[in-house]
Amino acid sequence: MNVSAIKRALWAYHINTGSCNGCDIEILAALTPRYDVERFGIMLVGSPRHADVLLVTGPVARQMAPRLKRVYEQTPDPKVVIVVGNCGSEGGVFYESYNLVGPADQHIPVDIYVPGCPPRPEAIIEAVAKAWVKLEKAAEK
Amino acid sequence: MSILGLGYSPWSPIFWLLAFVVVTIMAYFFRRRGQKKYKKDTAQTKVFLCGEEVPEAKQRHIRAHNVYWGFFETMKEYYEANMKTHTGIINDYIIWFLVLIAISAIILFIVGIV
Numbered sequence: 001m002n003v004s005a006i007k008r009a010l011w012a013y014h015i016n017t018g019s020c021n022g023c024d025i026e027i028l029a030a031l032t033p034r035y036d037v038e039r040f041g042i043m044l045v046g047s048p049r050h051a052d053v054l055l056v057t058g059p060v061a062r063q064m065a066p067r068l069k070r071v072y073e074q075t076p077d078p079k080v081v082i083v084v085g086n087c088g089s090e091g092g093v094f095y096e097s098y099n100l101v102g103p104a105d106q107h108i109p110v111d112i113y114v115p116g117c118p119p120r121p122e123a124i125i126e127a128v129a130k131a132w133v134k135l136e137k138a139a140e141k
Numbered sequence: 142m143s144i145l146g147l148g149y150s151p152w153s154p155i156f157w158l159l160a161f162v163v164v165t166i167m168a169y170f171f172r173r174r175g176q177k178k179y180k181k182d183t184a185q186t187k188v189f190l191c192g193e194e195v196p197e198a199k200q201r202h203i204r205a206h207n208v209y210w211g212f213f214e215t216m217k218e219y220y221e222a223n224m225k226t227h228t229g230i231i232n233d234y235i236i237w238f239l240v241l242i243a244i245s246a247i248i249l250f251i252v253g254i255v
Contacts, residue, residue: 076180
């Protein structure tokens with residue numbers, strides 16, 4: 001994999017749109033010493049203004065829909081959106097809930113889906129690696 | 142840089158000028174390293190407030206008046222009574238002035254000072 005086009009490390013912003021926290025814990029697990037994605041420069045940041053990747057968890061609750069859209073718009077281009085978990089991908093066990101307006105791809109363009117309830121940290125890391133390749137291609141253009 | 146050895150360097154304008162130049166160069170250096178590819182006049186330039194819509198400046202600033210909220214709440218009755226007299230009309234203030242002068246004069250006359 002050629003990773004020379006992007007001069008700096010890949011930074012991700014995590015937004016929870018109503019998740020049960022299962023996927024959020026797995027994202028954090030990817031940062032623990034067992035997986036330690038920060039050794040590759042992949043890290044979570046506190047603002048979408050600094051991010052290259054949006055990690056979206058949760059089935060998009062009604063109150064979170066405009067916030068999700070706003071955070072997406074505030075992320076600088078080029079960006080990649082990764083939906084982590086079944087809920088954000090297709091509603092998961094909550095898909096019939098009256099208070100959901102998801103899944104995430106009905107509000108923002110999604111590039112990569114990571115299925116699972118919750119997905120394993122390895123799957124999340126692989127998705128971020130794919131995002132990196134996508135950003136490389138965008139940077140080369 | 143003998144100026145630093147004089148003992149009054151914090152008050153020297155040259156010292157301040159040098160500090161200003163150093164800080165300006167540092168600020169310029171950090172600003173140059175910032176993100177340049179953002180799209181102007183889009184949400185990418187707006188303030189990030191955890192996804193919330195940023196309210197008007199008037200609404201998001203806490204005014205100094207709010208600090209005294211407890212004080213005003215406790216003294217509410219006193220202030221309400223006093224504020225009724227403060228109409229903002231100069232004629233009312235002159236009437237108050239004349240009435241108080243008249244009352245003072247009567248009291249002084251009765252007591253026998255005048």
